[in-house]
Amino acid sequence: MITAKARAVDGPHQSFHATEIKRRDLDTHDVLIEIKYAGICHSDIHTAHGEWGEVNYPLVPGHEIAGIVTAVGDQVQKYKVGDRVGVGCMVDSCGECENCHKGEEQYCLEGNIPTYAGVDKYGEPTQGGYSTHIVVTEDFVLSIPDNIALDVAAPLLCAxxxxxxxxxxxxxxxxxxxxxxxxxxxxxxxxxxxxxxxxxxxxxxxxxxxxxxxxxxxxxxxxxxxxxxxxxxxxxxxxxxxxxxxxxxxxxxxxxxxxxxxxxxxxxxxxxxxxxxxxxxxxxxxxxxxSLIGGIRETQEMLDFCSQHDIAPKIEVISADQIDEAYERVLASDVKYRFVIDISTM
Structure with missing residues (x-):
């Protein structure tokens, strides 16, 4: 197992605290990503506050993830160590249903596996990007174009x-x-x-x-x-x-x-x-x-489109100790326009 530093919340409206979580050892098609930046989405707040249904706490939110590949499984074809990559709102799906075959994994008939607050195919709860590392199957990893900085790339993976x-x-x-x-x-x-x-x-x-x-x-x-x-x-x-x-x-x-x-x-x-x-x-x-996010193919298309047209979110980079304050500011509409956590501050 791989140990990652993280920020977690233990219940609705509780404060974030430093912790350590376990990431699975690499399977044959897995990619280990060292997370550099993680965006804060309003969905993180809804979920952390228990507003969208029952949550299995402790919870590590974050589905706007940008980082660097540090290891790959022995059958990975799409990525290599050193690649600049991202992970969005889902980390797996059944891969077999009609919608998955259409490249619309977000509408998987079996239910896609969300990046956090879900359960993966190994029966373990998924934990998100407010952490130093994440392991994701290669088919749900995105390539970040070279002309998009990692901090501004993170919010593209959801927003x-x-x-x-x-x-x-x-x-x-x-x-x-x-x-x-x-x-x-x-x-x-x-x-x-x-x-x-x-x-x-x-x-x-x-x-x-x-x-x-x-x-x-x-x-x-x-x-x-x-x-x-x-x-x-x-x-x-x-x-x-x-x-x-x-x-x-x-x-x-x-x-x-x-x-x-x-x-x-x-x-x-x-x-x-x-x-x-x-x-x-x-x-x-x-x-x-x-409309719900987009499939992996379309998400890569979006990243390439933003690269070609110089499109980027306007962000405010914060430290891991500022997550609670950032949540309060989002709820007060006091952000222009997206908070991004510098994961090096974990």
């Missing part, structure tokens, strides 16, 4: 693919009018990606506080949703709306912004149910959908 996948699937591109709801960790990535795809991009944020940033990231327009006139002015304007916020919204108001055959897709995951009037959809053949 990047979570926004790239729906924009790609629903065809954001030239001639398409795309709105992004929210200008946080996900939203600021969505704006950059949609802009690079060639879409006309509008940010819909509660206030205009981040307008300058939004325009800098590539938005063509920026509106405050706290102003009722916004919904009047933009009625029927958009082909596609990506909702990145994890808050309960007036969905019917946002549906009114879609044109004929427009789609609103949720990647934010509110803790309470959303309600809607079905006539908001029927009237203009509108669609309401959701």
């Amino acid at each position: 990047g693919i979570t926004t790239y996948s729906p924009l790609n699937h629903w065809g954001a591109g030239p001639g398409k009018k795309v709105a992004v709801v929210g200008m946080g960790g996900l939203g600021h990535m969505a704006v950059q990606i949609a802009h690079a795809m060639g879409a006309e991009v509008t940010v819909l944020s509660q206030t205009l506080n981040k307008k300058e940033d939004g325009l800098h990231f590539g938005a063509d327009h920026y509106y405050a949703t706290s102003d009722p006139k916004t919904f009047e002015k933009l009625a029927g304007s958009f082909d596609f709306i990506l909702n990145t916020v994890s808050a309960k919204l007036n969905m019917d108001a946002y549906f009114s912004l879609l044109n004929l055959d427009g789609a609103l897709v949720n990647v934010g995951a509110p803790g309470e149910p959303l309600s809607l009037n079905v006539f908001s959809l029927i009237g203009h053949r509108r669609s309401f959908a959701g």
Whole structure:
């Protein structure tokens, strides 16, 4: 077994503490990664706080992982020692079902194995990237392009693919009018990606506080949703709306912004149910959908796309001792735009 330093939490709303965890010895197709940076995702907070169901504590969160390969199993073909690599939200899947064969492992019919708060094929609980090392089967390891620094690469493994996948699937591109709801960790990535795809991009944020940033990231327009006139002015304007916020919204108001055959897709995951009037959809053949991260093939495609278009998250690097403070700041919307843990501080 391999011993790794880590930061763990022992229960909902408890503080993180230093600990050591065991990583399995390398199987034939496994890769050992020395983690250099790990992003903090809002999903980490939801899970650590027990808000998405029962959690097997102690928990080491973290599914935005960037590091260096330090050892490989004797049958590994894709990676070698010294490679710059990443790990995202899942570390395995059945590999046999229809969805896995399509490269959509996130929708594995047997259930993908999450990077943390899951159980691996050996029957052991998975622990995430707030740690110095991780062992992952090679098929769930991503190659990080040389021109993307490891600290900014980390958030791409969740925030990047979570926004790239729906924009790609629903065809954001030239001639398409795309709105992004929210200008946080996900939203600021969505704006950059949609802009690079060639879409006309509008940010819909509660206030205009981040307008300058939004325009800098590539938005063509920026509106405050706290102003009722916004919904009047933009009625029927958009082909596609990506909702990145994890808050309960007036969905019917946002549906009114879609044109004929427009789609609103949720990647934010509110803790309470959303309600809607079905006539908001029927009237203009509108669609309401959701999207979950992306498969391994598409995640690599996203990394290469970001490399080609110089897309990167705006980050604030913190030490391992600042995780609790970072969680509080995320909940207070006091981050521009993603915290990344320097794992050398473990």
